[in-house]
Amino acid sequence: MxxxxxxxxxxxxxxxxxxxxxxxxxxxxxxxxxxxxxxxxxxxxxxxxxxxxxxxxxxxxxxxxxxxxxxxxxAEVSSDNKKSESILSFLDKDKIIIIVMLIIYLLLINIIGYIISTILLSLAILNYLDRNHIKRNIVFSVIFPIACFIIFNYLLQIWLPMGIFFN
Amino acid sequence: MSMFSNLLLGLQVALTPMNFLFALGGVILGQIVGILPGLGPIVTIAVLLPFTYSLDPIAAITAFSGIYYGSQFGGAISAILVNAPGTEAAIITAMEGYPMARRGMAGKALAAAAISSFVGGILGTLFMVLLSGPMTKMVVAFAAPEYLALMIFALVCISGFSENTTLLKCCFSICIGLAIGTIGLDGTTGTARLTFGNYNLYEGISFVILAIGMFALAEVLRNLKKNTGETNATKNRIEFDSGIVKLSMKELLYILPTQIRSSISGFFIGVLPGVGSTTSTPLAYLTEKKIYPKGEWGKGELRGVAAGESSNNSCAMGALVPLLTMGIPGSGTTAIMLSAFMILGIQPGPLLFQNNPEMVWGLIASFFIGTCILLVINLPLVKYCAKLVQIPNDILFISVLLLAIVGSYSVSQRIFDVWLIVLFGIIGLFFAKAKLPLTPCLVALLLGELIETNLARSIVICNHNIFEFFKRPIVAVFILLAVLVIVGPIIYRNFIKKKPEKN
The missing domain is CATH 1.10.287 (Helix Hairpins)
Known part of the structure; x- marks a missing residue:
């Protein structure tokens, strides 16, 4: 109960x-x-x-x-002595680390541009989660953001931030 | 006769190569996201919306509808093969289909699921054709007060029929959605409301941003975890030979009555706002269990799979009726469909049927075509679909994350919106932990603006007199129904159910 x-x-x-x-x-x-x-x-x-x-x-x-x-x-008093759940218990370590990575990403995106920052974000998260497939992580992290960039910039004409290096 | 000619007109529109291709793409994508646990039509449509800004509206809507009902089909595959229902609605299918697969009858279960989904989808679309005519005739007479009452009724239904949570939490979730909707410039006077001087908030918070944040990003954060060895998908996986995905004539006739009954009940439950396949599938299942008590229930009963899938697909079609005829969404998925309509410049409602018959009937005809495509894909190709379950979790969800980022950015081409989805992602996690339901919040945000404009018009129409409002017969009926939805269960629980205990 x-x-x-x-x-x-x-x-x-x-x-x-x-x-x-x-x-x-x-x-x-x-x-x-x-x-x-x-x-x-x-x-x-x-x-x-x-x-x-x-x-x-x-x-x-x-x-x-x-x-x-x-x-x-x-309600009855609980039998064990554990404390009641903290209100922030919905955030565990993995989630906090990924959220922090996202915040750093958003701070950087206007400076170094969409492509570089997104490749870095994807690499950072994938390697944090799974170190055993580094090759796969690198291939995915390079191809996916570049494909997104090409589709959005050239096919959909939605300009993603370029950053200072490509201006 | 006119209905027949309407459908012919629709078929002409739906069978143009462009629209056909989009329907095909939509249902295949829907099937895929239905198979993948954690991804559903809400996440997919929200993330893909920005890709469609430059498309022809009919093609885009056809594709989105394909995603919508295609995902209902796909949920069954992972339910049967790995006991991990891809969508909530497939839980019943998992209950009967997975035991069948364990007994080496995966092919039969998959075939029954595909055929039942097909029957449910086709019957659901037929009912939609029959019902939408009279519905639009009724709705044409609606003025602002009637719309206002209808929206209040819809919101009440969403909170009243919700499961696994309390009525109060649903109401609070609705309040949060409405409150978020008040941020930005007010529609009638242009006054800045709750923007704290931040010009980024003047346009208000877009529904798409909220949906991407609370559904897609929260789901991403929930699923991106450090690898802990075996996942459910690899542990429970069942190998099967794809050559046997078919049913005999006898088995087909065996499940046909179940399919028809479940489709009918599923459709009418779907039409009601706030009630969806999480209600309709257990209902259909329990009904069948009562009718055939001798079946092998729980151990792999073919009728169980049929009941779940027919009801679920028919229910999805039913939910589109209030959306198309009145422009009122009754669930999270139809809410995102409505926002897709609005972004593409289409206002669903009775006027759409009058002014744009080729669009509405083209869309409805595409449901028939899409459902047939799904049957064709499912029977011979299910082997390849099942492979999707093997995609590594981290690659899958990081793709969703990256698409969510570009998707939210392209809503108004600014990084501010990406910050917002991160914020809403965290809020979405909190909602899940606190058992606050997300759907009411989402629907309320969408309805908030409509409620305000209709409230303003109603006040003028009713001469600032609240009694004038309740004197209108349709308004009175809706408000009465709304009160019944709230008070009915309370009376039932406290007075009717308690009697036997006293005796």
Missing amino acids: KDRKYWLYEVKIAIIAVVGAILYFMLTFTISSKGILKSNYNSISPELMPRIIGVVAVIVSVLMLIQAVSNYKK
């Missing part, structure tokens, strides 16, 4: 939801319809819809919190 640890995690999620909903609701007050003639929008002002969504979101998230807390109180 679901024990207290499970519901504690649900409580944490509900708290995040409540905070997020309240934050969004407060942000809707930054929208101002000042300076717009009433006749220009006639029936619905720009902040109406966000505010309705905000109110509904706050109500729904508070209900989520109430539900999670009441289930937590009803």
Whole structure:
């Protein structure tokens, strides 16, 4: 059965939801319809819809919190001493490393261009995951980005960033 | 008679070499992504959308539809051969098909799956032809208030019928989708909303970006792991001789009633917004189990494979009815189809049937042709398709990652969107962990703008009087249905189901 640890995690999620909903609701007050003639929008002002969504979101998230807390109180205390899951448990080491690689890639792409940065990204990820097939990794990492570049630039006329080396 | 001439017109359009080639390419690609676990039509269409900007809209839509229903076909292959359903809808097929394959009857299971998918696809398309005429006639009478009520009904259905999660979480997911939709310049007045002064956000967050991030990138991050030896695909693999992918006449007749029943129930479940093949396939399976209690259920019953596949394919066709006739998506996959329509400059709805009959009927005719192509591909070539399961995971998902990067970049040709997909990818992982469903968020983002414009028009039409709104008969029916969808299950759970316990 679901024990207290499970519901504690649900409580944490509900708290995040409540905070997020309240934050969004407060942000809707930054929208101002000042300076717009009433006749220009006639029936619905720009902040109406966000505010309705905000109110509904706050109500729904508070209900989520109430539900999670009441289930937590009803649930049995868990037998083992492990801690409840952390809210960041959806990110493990592999995911964090790949996300960091992606961020570095995005910082570099405008400087060194699409082709070089993408070849580097693909090589880095593939070699991080599997060191036993280096040849295969290199072949894939060179051919795939170049093929993408040719298809996009010449067939679809979508210009990918060239970087400083090819300008 | 007019329906017949419409279909003839459609066939003329669908059989032009260009459109035929795109249908062929679409169904083959759909078949492939259906086979590969983790890749589905949402990811594929989202990533491929930018490739179609310069194409003829009819050809592009034909190809996307091919991907859509082709993937329903392909899911069965990996379900039967490696017990790894390529799509959620193929879980039932795996339950009966994999045991059959273990007993050396993989060929029969694959043949039954292909033929049942074919029957489901063809019957589903036929029902679509029959239903879309009356539907468009009804929808033509809709004004803004009716559309608004319909959209509210659709959103309520999506949260009310969702499985494996709570109603509240679905509602919250819808709120997130609607909230993301409010970012950017407001449609009627041009006021900047929640852009924090960042000009990149003025256009708002594109639906395609959200879909690529939350579905494709999250899936990539989930699947790119360090090699840990054997994967499911290699462990459970079953060798089979491709010469025997066929069924005898007797077996064909044995599964025919099942196919027809499952196709009918699948189609009508598909038409309802928010309910899809994850509901229709178990329903068809359980129905057949009740009708034939003597079958070898769970150990490899041919009828089980037939029920799952017919229902699943027919359901996919059913889901296209509200999309084509009303422009309302009822699932994540039809939502991405709708955004493909919109990007290509087509607005689905009753007017499309009136003004562009060659497009609509060409599309529908292409479903018939595509389904036949799929049957032809599946029976003799399934051996080669099955090889796809052997593609190494890391190569497969890094390809998806690289395509997602160029795909999101080309939406508006800026790196900002690629940053956004990384962000949404992380959010998508969190959603999965927190059991927040993704589909409602996606559909809500797409419907958000439509809801706002229709709300604005409704307020004018109803003279700022909320009672005027509810007085309209169609509106009242939709709102009543929506209330029933929410309240019905609660009443059932708390009052009707509890009675036997007291006795």
